[in-house]
Amino acid sequence: MQASFKTTCCYCGVGCGIVVHKDRQGKLHVEGDKTHPVNKGMLCSKGMNLHYTVMDTSDRLLYPEMRYHRNLSRKRVTWDQALERTAAVFTAIIKKYGPDAVAFYASGQCLTEEYYVVNKLIKGFIGSNNIDTNSRLCMSSAVAAYKLALGEDAVPGTYDDIELADCIFVAGANPAWCHPILWRRVEAAKAANPALKIIVSDPRATQSCAIADVHLQVNPGTDIVLHHAIGRILITAGHIDSSFITAHTSGFEAYKTSVMQRSIGEAAAICGITAADIYTAAEYIGNAKGFMTMWTMGLNQSVVGVNKNLSLINLHLITGHIGKPGSGPFSLTGQPNAMGGREVGGLSNLLPAHRVLNNPEHRKEVAAFWGGTTLSDKAGLTATEMFTALHEGKLKAIWIMCTNPLVSLPDARLAEAALQKAKFVVVQEISSKPETLQYADVVLPGAAWAEKQGTMTNAERRISYLTKITDAPGEALPDAEIIYRFAQKMGYHGFDYTNMADIYAEHCRLTAGTRIDISTLNYETLKEKRSVQWPYQSGNGTPRLFTDHQFYTDNAKAVIHSFDDENKSEPTTRERPLILTTGRIRDQWHTMSKTGKVSKLKQHISSAFLEIHPEDARQRNIQAGDIVEISNSRGTVRVKAQLSSTIKQGVVFLPMHWGKILNNDLHRANNLTNNLLDPISKQPDFKYSAVQVQRY
Numbered sequence: 001m002q003a004s005f006k007t008t009c010c011y012c013g014v015g016c017g018i019v020v021h022k023d024r025q026g027k028l029h030v031e032g033d034k035t036h037p038v039n040k041g042m043l044c045s046k047g048m049n050l051h052y053t054v055m056d057t058s059d060r061l062l063y064p065e066m067r068y069h070r071n072l073s074r075k076r077v078t079w080d081q082a083l084e085r086t087a088a089v090f091t092a093i094i095k096k097y098g099p100d101a102v103a104f105y106a107s108g109q110c111l112t113e114e115y116y117v118v119n120k121l122i123k124g125f126i127g128s129n130n131i132d133t134n135s136r137l138c139m140s141s142a143v144a145a146y147k148l149a150l151g152e153d154a155v156p157g158t159y160d161d162i163e164l165a166d167c168i169f170v171a172g173a174n175p176a177w178c179h180p181i182l183w184r185r186v187e188a189a190k191a192a193n194p195a196l197k198i199i200v201s202d203p204r205a206t207q208s209c210a211i212a213d214v215h216l217q218v219n220p221g222t223d224i225v226l227h228h229a230i231g232r233i234l235i236t237a238g239h240i241d242s243s244f245i246t247a248h249t250s251g252f253e254a255y256k257t258s259v260m261q262r263s264i265g266e267a268a269a270i271c272g273i274t275a276a277d278i279y280t281a282a283e284y285i286g287n288a289k290g291f292m293t294m295w296t297m298g299l300n301q302s303v304v305g306v307n308k309n310l311s312l313i314n315l316h317l318i319t320g321h322i323g324k325p326g327s328g329p330f331s332l333t334g335q336p337n338a339m340g341g342r343e344v345g346g347l348s349n350l351l352p353a354h355r356v357l358n359n360p361e362h363r364k365e366v367a368a369f370w371g372g373t374t375l376s377d378k379a380g381l382t383a384t385e386m387f388t389a390l391h392e393g394k395l396k397a398i399w400i401m402c403t404n405p406l407v408s409l410p411d412a413r414l415a416e417a418a419l420q421k422a423k424f425v426v427v428q429e430i431s432s433k434p435e436t437l438q439y440a441d442v443v444l445p446g447a448a449w450a451e452k453q454g455t456m457t458n459a460e461r462r463i464s465y466l467t468k469i470t471d472a473p474g475e476a477l478p479d480a481e482i483i484y485r486f487a488q489k490m491g492y493h494g495f496d497y498t499n500m501a502d503i504y505a506e507h508c509r510l511t512a513g514t515r516i517d518i519s520t521l522n523y524e525t526l527k528e529k530r531s532v533q534w535p536y537q538s539g540n541g542t543p544r545l546f547t548d549h550q551f552y553t554d555n556a557k558a559v560i561h562s563f564d565d566e567n568k569s570e571p572t573t574r575e576r577p578l579i580l581t582t583g584r585i586r587d588q589w590h591t592m593s594k595t596g597k598v599s600k601l602k603q604h605i606s607s608a609f610l611e612i613h614p615e616d617a618r619q620r621n622i623q624a625g626d627i628v629e630i631s632n633s634r635g636t637v638r639v640k641a642q643l644s645s646t647i648k649q650g651v652v653f654l655p656m657h658w659g660k661i662l663n664n665d666l667h668r669a670n671n672l673t674n675n676l677l678d679p680i681s682k683q684p685d686f687k688y689s690a691v692q693v694q695r696y
């Protein structure tokens with residue numbers, strides 16, 4: 001007999017609905033959920049092959065393992081042995097060095113329940129804010145910008161705005177590959193309404209440019225200059241909404257002064273595009289009745305990531321295109337549950353339900369709810385700061401949960417050296433492949449997608465329920481259960497959960513009275529409705545925020561911020577004249593611990609490569625297919641060259657997915673990336689590192 005289950009794809013932040021069919025032998029097969037409001041039955045290549053990641057258990061971690069010394073190999077132990085020893089080591093370190101000597105580094109792929117329990121454990125009971133996730137690498141700049149401009153980390157719009165927009169500006173993103181089903185909706189909207197104008201800004205002419213009316217092939221790091229130039233043209237041409245600006249914003253006059261400082265010709269020269277193209281883009285925006293922007297890592301992963309975000313949001317605030325159908329600044333979440341993680345406060349500077357860490361009332365409120373210890377007012381270490389602190393000996397123990405930092409962190413060799421120095425490393429993982437495992441003193445096997453239940457929130461604030469469909473292999477456990485069992489071994493009260501529904505109910509209660517209130521939500525409602533958008537009181541929740549133009553700042557006005565347009569990235573030099581940018585390819589996901597084992601997903605691109613402009617290649621006597629060495633002071637990468645005139649001259653591109661292959665780490669892009677961070681969001685500058693390239 002065959003059974004069918006409705007669930008949600010666990011890869012990107014689009015959040016597509018999936019139907020999983022399970023046959024009598026337990027074999028799984030997936031198809032898109034035709035009734036799901038996000039994807040309406042469509043799935044991309046990754047989603048269509050999701051079942052293979054569960055059915056092939058050859059790489060899975062099956063049992064807890066432990067070692068007493070780095071020179072010894074790990075041995076299989078029971079769950080009790082692993083968690084009791086870990087609790088003993090954590091207790092000893094906390095007693096000797098204080099609570100800030102331990103940290104948890106988690107993932108935007110964790111379910112909301114998992115985030116909730118680990119956040120409660122460290123902030124509410126251990127007494128440190130040292131929890132951060134790989135979402136820090138992904139969208140912390142967008143979070144900070146939303147808060148600064150709108151008063152809250154809140155995506156104003158909904159995917160249904162795509163079909164209502166008449167201009168969509170995609171800035172520093174390639175959704176055709178990285179958010180494929182969302183992009184299918186944009187393509188369909190353009191096909192149905194050819195008057196819909198698509199603007200793409202990107203140093204590479206990606207697949208997303210195929211339907212663009214104008215591609216602004218900017219130099220890396222010049223986004224603020226471009227956005228300010230568009231702002232200037234809109235103001236000069238009168239394409240602004242003066243009554244909206246007066247009634248609902250502050251800061252316009254300073255912004256106007258700031259964008260008028262650079263002529264359009266000057267801006268065009270800095271961006272490396274024509275003034276005519278900037279005027280065209282501004283005209284499309286100025287004439288639009290519905291104007292959406294979409295962006296991801298090109299803006300976020302920058303040393304000035306917050307200002308890049310703000311400069312784009314400003315275009316909405318001066319034109320009044322926010323809180324209206326077909327309009328709004330839409331940050332496309334990279335990971336499936338980065339937003340759910342923020343709902344529970346799962347970053348080092350956040351508290352649950354978007355409460356504020358440096359607000360004493362909020363800390364008191366949360367501490368009283370949890371019934372543990374006093375919450376620390378000191379912001380915890382962010383992702384890269386954790387590894388720097390390990391390297392400096394300030395942080396003694398780290399628990400790495402569902403992420404592979406030795407491939408995904410910038411300056412990966414520093415991260416490697418940090419883990420070598422750590423006194424104690426716990427790795428909670430599904431796969432035996434990630435590089436991080438070689439440094440683990442304790443390994444805890446986690447259950448994967450379809451092997452556990454829980455919830456996730458996609459990029460449009462849509463909370464979905466994920467069903468348990470099959471048992472986890474060996475003794476692997478759901479990640480939330482691993483954490484609450486550990487908390488029990490630490491002797492903490494308040495972790496006597498017996499199921500995920502209880503954890504979710506507790507999280508929902510903690511949102512009561514906040515701007516993300518979902519206090520009336522529960523598993524039963526989610527199972528019945530499949531998904532709702534927060535804040536939720538009834539029906540299907542809230543698709544669009546700020547429809548009354550009352551923003552979440554103290555005076556209810558959105559803030560138009562002003563700042564200079566300088567890029568503060570690592571400068572190129574005579575020795576390192578090329579700008580390295582990194583990113584995703586269509587069929588792989590992050591560090592490939594899931595997609596890397598699906599042979600169908602290797603058919604598109606099977607190995608790492610360097611994309612280089614033919615003129616840059618000619619100057620270096622490089623032919624297509626040659627092995628090239630990309631280098632700087634931090635490290636080296638050796639891969640095949642792929643010559644492409646679709647990349648801007650002076651810029652080279654490496655995919656971020658590959659790590660060590662057969663103990664050779666020369667495919668790892670993050671050997672070369674730098675440690676510069678945005679000063680507000682602490683997001684790394686992955687898109688801009690100075691390198692040299694030569695034939696090997």
Ligand code: SF4
Nearest residue numbers: 009011012016044047
């Ligand atoms: Fe999954 Fe994203 Fe593809 Fe949808 S677009 S199927 S959520 S990877």
